[in-house]
Amino acid sequence: MKKINGLLILIMLCMAFAVHASTQTWSDIQKEQRWAEQVIDTLFDGEPIWLKAEDHEFLGIEMQASEGNTGRAAIVIHGIGIHPNWEQVVRPLRVGLTEHGWHTLSIQMPILLNDADSFDYAPLLDEVPVRINAAIDYLKEHGQQELVIIAHSMGATMTMRYTEDVPDTPIQSLVLIGMQGGSETVYDNAEALKNIHMPVLDLYGSEDLPGVIDFTGRKAQAAASNPKFQQIEVPGANHFFDGLEDELLAIVSQWLEDNRS
Numbered sequence: 001m002k003k004i005n006g007l008l009i010l011i012m013l014c015m016a017f018a019v020h021a022s023t024q025t026w027s028d029i030q031k032e033q034r035w036a037e038q039v040i041d042t043l044f045d046g047e048p049i050w051l052k053a054e055d056h057e058f059l060g061i062e063m064q065a066s067e068g069n070t071g072r073a074a075i076v077i078h079g080i081g082i083h084p085n086w087e088q089v090v091r092p093l094r095v096g097l098t099e100h101g102w103h104t105l106s107i108q109m110p111i112l113l114n115d116a117d118s119f120d121y122a123p124l125l126d127e128v129p130v131r132i133n134a135a136i137d138y139l140k141e142h143g144q145q146e147l148v149i150i151a152h153s154m155g156a157t158m159t160m161r162y163t164e165d166v167p168d169t170p171i172q173s174l175v176l177i178g179m180q181g182g183s184e185t186v187y188d189n190a191e192a193l194k195n196i197h198m199p200v201l202d203l204y205g206s207e208d209l210p211g212v213i214d215f216t217g218r219k220a221q222a223a224a225s226n227p228k229f230q231q232i233e234v235p236g237a238n239h240f241f242d243g244l245e246d247e248l249l250a251i252v253s254q255w256l257e258d259n260r261s
Contacts, residue, residue: 026110026112026123026124026126026127027056027110027111027112027124027127028111028112028113029056031111031112031113032058032059032108032111035059035082035083035108035111036048036059036083036108038083039059039061039083039084039085040059042085043061043085045063045091045095046061046062046063046085046094046095046104046106047061047062047063048060048061048062049061049062049105049138051107051131051134051135051138052134053127053130053131053134054130058107058108058131058134059083059084059107059108060084060105060106060107060108060135060138061084061085061094061104061105061106061107062103062104062105063094063095063098063103063104063105064098064103065098065101065102065103066098066099067101069103069143069144070101070102070103071143071144071145071146072101072102072103072144072145072146072147072148072260073102073103073104073105073139073144073146073147073148074093074094074097074102074103074104074105074147074148074149074150074256075104075105075106075107075132075135075136075139075147075148075149075150075171076090076093076094076104076105076106076107076150076151077106077107077109077132077149077150077151077152077155077156077158077159078090078106078108078109078152078155079152079153079154079155079178080111080116080118080121080153080154081111081112081113081114081116081154082111083108084106084107084108085106088240088241088242089152089153089177089178089240089241089248090106090152092241092245092248092249093150093248093249093252094106096245096249096253097150097249097252097253097256100249100253100256100257102253102256103139103144105135105138105139107131107132107135108131109128109131109154109155109158110124110127110128110131111124112124118154118157118185118186119185119186121154121157121186122186122187125157125158125161125186125187128158128159128161128162128165129161129162129165129166132149132159132162132166133166136169136170136171140170146172146260146261147170147171147172148171148172148173148174148175148256149162149171149173149174149175150174150175150177150252151174151175151176151177151179152177152178153177153178153179153180153239156176156177156178156179156180156189157179157180157185157186157187157189159174159176160176160179160187160189160192160193161187161192163192163195163196164192164195167195171198172198172199172260172261173198173199173200173201173228173256173259173260173261174196174198174199174200174201175201175203175252175255175256176189176200176201176202176203177203177204177241177248178203178204178205178208178209178212178239178240179202179204179212179219180209180211180212180215181211181212181214181215181216181218181219181222182211182214182215182218185211189219190215190218190219190221190222191222193219193222193223193226193229194222194223194225196223196226196229197225197226197228198228199228199229199230199259200223200226200228200229200230201230201231201232201252201255201259202216202219202220202223202229202230202231202232203231203232203234203248203251203252204216204231204232204233204234204237205233205234205235205236205237205238205239205241205244206233206234206235206236206237207236207237207238207239208237208238208239209239212239216231216233219231228259230255232251232255234247234248234251
């Protein structure tokens with residue numbers, strides 16, 4: 001009887017560990033909560049919503065197209081360690097695109113403490129697909145059928161990982177801003193481009209980070225089999241397009257219009 005009881009206890013412990021492992025998140029949930037409180041308190045454009053990734057709720061900011069429901073939506077994905085209403089790149093696009101017929105949903109991605117570098121984000125990449133899929137499901141449930149992703153910096157890397165994990169994604173095009181392309185990074189974005197056949201815009205500035213500029217050729221070579229891949233360099237733009245927000249919006253909105261399916 002003691003042996004049986006011991007076996008039962010062992011089985012129960014294993015089950016408990018399995019449940020914990022299945023719901024574990026590497027993201028800094030406390031930081032996400034702090035960001036959410038700050039964003040909601042200062043939000044002027046759009047409405048906060050809560051999406052669910054397994055057992056974890058995360059923030060999204062939804063904004064309707066100015067002309068009403070157009071049936072097309074852009075999921076906006078921020079860079080490393082920040083939030084879905086970040087003043088550089090993210091907010092100008094999530095707000096500005098609504099004037100060009102796009103419903104937008106900017107979502108909180110997994111994040112770490114401020115001193116974490118890109119390599120520390122490796123385990124967080126596993127948590128990306130469920131968040132993007134939650135955003136897709138929400139948009140589809142609310143009548144948005146033409147879906148694109150616009151992602152900046154680490155957000156672009158997360159998007160590349162998503163396309164690998166979900167090759168049959170309903171996403172129809174990608175705008176990747178300031179995306180690194182080296183093989184010695186947290187994820188080999190250039191290698192991932194070989195398997196993407198939807199329209200892709202690789203957008204960067206002439207004053208961007210070395211990890212972006214130095215590998216534009218490698219990214220182009222990797223995407224050579226995709227006739228819908230395009231690279232655009234914006235003269236004078238840094239990694240965050242500071243002071244060039246209007247040009248950023250104009251380029252992205254026009255490219256999206258030109259590449260609608």
